[in-house]
Amino acid sequence: RSLLPDEVLELVRARRLTRDLPGPGTADLLFRALRAVDGGRGAYAFLSALCRRHAAGPAFRFCLGHVTMVYLLRREDVEFVLTSPGLTNKAVMYSALEPFVGRGLATLGGEEWRRHRKAVTPSLHLDILRHFVAAFDRHAAALATRLQQHHHGRTLDVAPLCGECANAAVLETVMSTEVPDDDAGKLAFLEALPAAQRHYMRRTARPWLLVDWVFAHSGQHGDYVRVQRILEDFTERIIREKKQAAGDDGELYRPRKRLAFLDHVLSSAEGAALSDDELAGEVKTLVAIASSSSMDTLSLFLYTVAIRQDIQERVWQEVSAVLGEDLSRPVTPEDLAHLGYTERVFKEVLRFYSVVPLFARRCPADVVLPSGVLAPRGCQLAVWLPHLHRDADAFPDPDEFDPDRFLPENCRGRHPFAYLPFSAGARNCVGQRYAMTFLKTAAAALVARLRFEVPDGGPRSPRDVPLILNVTTAVWKGTRVTVFRRT
Numbered sequence: 001r002s003l004l005p006d007e008v009l010e011l012v013r014a015r016r017l018t019r020d021l022p023g024p025g026t027a028d029l030l031f032r033a034l035r036a037v038d039g040g041r042g043a044y045a046f047l048s049a050l051c052r053r054h055a056a057g058p059a060f061r062f063c064l065g066h067v068t069m070v071y072l073l074r075r076e077d078v079e080f081v082l083t084s085p086g087l088t089n090k091a092v093m094y095s096a097l098e099p100f101v102g103r104g105l106a107t108l109g110g111e112e113w114r115r116h117r118k119a120v121t122p123s124l125h126l127d128i129l130r131h132f133v134a135a136f137d138r139h140a141a142a143l144a145t146r147l148q149q150h151h152h153g154r155t156l157d158v159a160p161l162c163g164e165c166a167n168a169a170v171l172e173t174v175m176s177t178e179v180p181d182d183d184a185g186k187l188a189f190l191e192a193l194p195a196a197q198r199h200y201m202r203r204t205a206r207p208w209l210l211v212d213w214v215f216a217h218s219g220q221h222g223d224y225v226r227v228q229r230i231l232e233d234f235t236e237r238i239i240r241e242k243k244q245a246a247g248d249d250g251e252l253y254r255p256r257k258r259l260a261f262l263d264h265v266l267s268s269a270e271g272a273a274l275s276d277d278e279l280a281g282e283v284k285t286l287v288a289i290a291s292s293s294s295m296d297t298l299s300l301f302l303y304t305v306a307i308r309q310d311i312q313e314r315v316w317q318e319v320s321a322v323l324g325e326d327l328s329r330p331v332t333p334e335d336l337a338h339l340g341y342t343e344r345v346f347k348e349v350l351r352f353y354s355v356v357p358l359f360a361r362r363c364p365a366d367v368v369l370p371s372g373v374l375a376p377r378g379c380q381l382a383v384w385l386p387h388l389h390r391d392a393d394a395f396p397d398p399d400e401f402d403p404d405r406f407l408p409e410n411c412r413g414r415h416p417f418a419y420l421p422f423s424a425g426a427r428n429c430v431g432q433r434y435a436m437t438f439l440k441t442a443a444a445a446l447v448a449r450l451r452f453e454v455p456d457g458g459p460r461s462p463r464d465v466p467l468i469l470n471v472t473t474a475v476w477k478g479t480r481v482t483v484f485r486r487t
């Protein structure tokens, strides 16, 4: 989309009306932010430092290029934004997410978003997710076997392997694809996912590239188009094959085995009303988001239990008690209900590292926030989650990694907007139950078979883990752990 003159005026006005908010000056910001944000390196620490510096006030302003971001530091303002029906449209930088996540729920706005949300949500219901556990377990067990056989006693970055496991599990449960692993389209798709993520990071670090005609003349445009085409071609092919298998009699799609998300969507009235393009957008969205967030959460979990052997021991005790004598038996949906400690570790991972750390909304009209801050039309209202998640009021001793903060008795009285790993309100995460189901299954399958340690020179405490912003949160220079077979 090109910037239109009235939009330019709006952006100038937003900049003028927020000038009394504190925040880094343009020169300071351009120098420091461009260096810091480049490739996501340093951006995590930079935004956290800005939040700390301005913690006394309700908000600070961060202008980069033509984009005016107002970062909210008070829970009350965050609650207001996430629950206001007029503030459901995503911020301008989400458009750069489209090649990565597709034109789906995460980026759409208005009536189109509402229609899609209605079509997608029922197909991620717990009753459906139960049937995904076998696939999650199979892919996690395959990863465990690979680590047992080829990496025993070795130190390696486990994030890419967690990524391959998550991608395979997500492709199977979202698309129901029986496509063989050596299929050229599938291989290209799996390679294109991280490439699309890199494009997104480069564009958001250089906001002038968010203007389409500037981006179209940039050196990255050719590869961007290539990556986008690969993601689209594979997704469209799977949808086409399913529809062909269903026949052309105008009836709703009735798969014999209703196992995957796409099967459920296609066989519902709301899903069948989506065009092929819309369906492809949703499938791409779910695959991209589910893969990257699951990969980062699982690898941060493994890193944390490698650093904190006491926590690993408690997870292991719980997993071995649940699985019983045969530790290599498949994890079942019933087992998951008994993995309460493991679930608390994941909840703390999501608090401590804030795996999806940033979300933002576009302000469509002048709004006065509960704190009194005026958010003018055209500004972007942003939440940097690590700031909320390290608030000592809600989380005493916030830099301590403590899963027991999530024991029911310790959650009592906590502000409902103090902990938002999956956001909240109308645009909360539709995949949170999917994520927890995958993560607990994968953790049980891995910890049952393997032990993890940090190598010499690695972090001694979770607070020493160097984080980077890579759409989601990841570990700078890789999640390097030493892997040992248990049996």
Ligand code: HEM
Residues within 6 Å of the ligand: 105, 106, 107, 117, 285, 286, 289, 290, 291, 293, 294, 297, 350, 355, 356, 358, 359, 360, 420, 421, 422, 423, 426, 427, 428, 429, 430, 431, 432, 434, 435
């Ligand atoms: C631990 C893993 C995950 C975390 C931490 C997470 C977090 C989030 C957050 C914070 C948002 C709101 C973003 C915003 O407002 O900009 C969100 C939205 C979303 N998530 Fe997740 N997510 C996770 C896993 C998943 C999975 C597995 C799926 C799909 C199966 C998924 C699908 C989505 C979608 C489609 C949206 C957009 C919803 C809308 O705008 O209506 N997420 N997620």
